[in-house]
Amino acid sequence: MxxxxxxxxxxxxxxxxxxxxxxxxxxxxxxxxxxxxxxxxxxxxxxxxxxxxxxxxxxxxxxxxxxxxxxxxxxxxxxxxxxxxxxxxxxxxxxxxxxxxxxxxxxxxxxxxxxxRGGFSEELLEKSLRGLSGRRYDETIGDAAAAFGVARSTVSRHIVEATAKKLQEFKERDLSAIVPFAVLLDTIHRGGSAFIVALGVDVNGEKHPLGFWEGATENAEICEELFGDLERRGLKLTHRVLFVVDGGKGIIKALRDRFGKKLLLQRCTIHKSRNIQRHLPKKYRAEARAWFRRAIDCVQLNDAKRELNSLEKWLRRINSSAADSLLEALNDVVTIHRLRMPELLRKTLHSTNAIESMFSTVRDCEMNIKRFRGSAMRQRWLGAVLLHCEKGFNKVKGHKDIAAVLRTIDGDQCEEKMAA
Missing domain, CATH: 1.20.120 (Four Helix Bundle (Hemerythrin (Met), subunit A))
Known part of the structure; x- marks a missing residue:
């Protein structure tokens, strides 16, 4: 034989x-x-x-x-x-x-x-990230005559091993080589926890998922823990970095406590527009949205502020709360104008769309997870998916203008020092 x-x-x-x-x-x-x-x-x-x-x-x-x-x-x-x-x-x-x-x-x-088995676990993970449930893996591998021994428990073990490895890689990687131009901050809620996530844009226009921190709610303390983690891994967060946020009070408080008057803060214009519209009767919402959009589309800072001031007066006659909502963020929604940011770059950084798009991928990848079994599982999957997202990132539109914007930032801060 x-x-x-x-x-x-x-x-x-x-x-x-x-x-x-x-x-x-x-x-x-x-x-x-x-x-x-x-x-x-x-x-x-x-x-x-x-x-x-x-x-x-x-x-x-x-x-x-x-x-x-x-x-x-x-x-x-x-x-x-x-x-x-x-x-x-x-x-x-x-x-x-x-x-x-x-x-x-x-x-x-x-x-x-x-x-x-290492490669096998990686491939199983990639399939799971594309929406394939581990519980159905034995239905998808096909050709049962050629394959054997792939049980549900085996698949689960491989996925746990692979995601744990990815999480360790994500949380321990060195960030000292990244020179940040902008950092987008937003919160994603998963399994009853709030994860504050940072997405960086470097001076060459490349996007990098930088890190996350888990808490019960979005608050300033959790945000400060995230900043500390990023700095421990070598990321330099200075007054030259533009922070783009959705308007969460905890994140904004942590940023103001850290940078004070030197903070470069851009509030997401899409979130602010929605917040204003929620205060208004339906018949006024379309006009308010168009007016706000017209102001943000202005090239010059003075033009944008003039449109927003006119919008505030109009809103005051309809609903004072809507006017107050605009007024509290009036200076923060035009930071991109104050920095004389060119059009293509403004389209990227006037909102948190870039990080929201990444969150959409996170939800797609996790759609077959019916229940998170504790913090370890939530963190393993988030770290693995953020690394998976990074593979598909492209440079931001208008990245060639970043150097000019940085010169503007340096010039404005130099003038502030002289004035002081």
């Missing part, structure tokens, strides 16, 4: 060499020895189990030599042994060839690489 199986493996290796060419097979084999499963995944799925076994037989031939001309008399060939490898997102049965040396069993390097 052993000879029959061994003969079958040798025939498979020869068949692939004939079909693909000996040179190409040697190239694939070398790459798999060097990089393991990563290299194999790109070529193996169509060829499947047969190619995996062929590669292992080819390695055995390289180590021990052919039967008629052994290269090392101290190494002897055995039969085969049942085993399993991870290929793509499937766990496959294989028969791996055996070798024995003076000190006992010799494990093939290719088999050792292919049976590692």
């Amino acid at each position: 052993k000879r029959k199986v061994t003969s079958k493996g040798k025939q498979a290796a020869k068949a692939f060499e004939g079909a693909m060419g000996q040179g190409r097979m040697a190239e694939i084999t070398t790459d798999v020895f060097r990089r393991g499963k990563v290299a194999l995944d790109s070529v193996v799925w169509e060829m499947g189990q047969l190619l995996v076994e062929a590669i292992m037989y080819m390695e055995r031939e390289e180590l021990a030599g052919p039967d008629y001309a052994p290269s090392d008399p101290t190494i002897s060939k055995g039969g085969t042994q049942a085993g399993s490898v991870y290929v793509g997102d499937r766990k496959l049965r294989v028969r791996h060839p055996r070798l024995r040396g003076p000190e006992g069993e010799i494990e093939l390097a290719s088999y050792a690489q292919l049976k590692q």
Whole structure:
């Protein structure tokens, strides 16, 4: 029986060499020895189990030599042994060839690489992040004849391991190489907890999820803990950084306590517009929204303030609370105008849309989670998803104008010092 199986493996290796060419097979084999499963995944799925076994037989031939001309008399060939490898997102049965040396069993390097579970956990995680429930994984892997041993409990364990690894990577990564131009702050509520999340835009226009901090509610203390965590990991939060927030009182208080009059704060214009409209009867809401939008679209600071002051007077006649809501944020919604920010960059930083878009991805990725089982699970998933989001980030629109805006900031602060 052993000879029959061994003969079958040798025939498979020869068949692939004939079909693909000996040179190409040697190239694939070398790459798999060097990089393991990563290299194999790109070529193996169509060829499947047969190619995996062929590669292992080819390695055995390289180590021990052919039967008629052994290269090392101290190494002897055995039969085969049942085993399993991870290929793509499937766990496959294989028969791996055996070798024995003076000190006992010799494990093939290719088999050792292919049976590692790390890559399998990563791929399961990627599928889960795309909305695939771990409870339904056994329905999606398909081709049951080629796959085996993927139980719900196994999938859950792999996901826990992978998300824990991602969370550690996210919370421990060094931020000292990031020079922030803007930091967007917002809160996402998950499983009964509030997570204040920071999204950074560096001086080159690249976006980076910087960190998060969990609390029962959004408050100044939790926000300060987040700032402390970012600074411990090397991020420099200075008076040159523009902070974009949705209007949460806790976040704004923490920022004002930290930076005082030097704070560069841009209130989200979309949130402020909605807040104003909530105070108004329905028949006035469309006009108030259009008027506010017209003010924000102004290029010059004086034009924007003139429109907003006119809007405040109009609102005062209809609803004083709506007018007060506008008045308390009047200076903070035009910070982008005060910095003479060009149009494309204003479109990015006049609101918290960039971080809201990231939160949308978080919700999509977690849509199959029915219940969070404690803080550890909430944090594991959030850290993993934020890293997943980062892969799809593009530079912000208008990033070429960031250097000019920074010069404006430096010039304005220099004038303030001279005036003081």
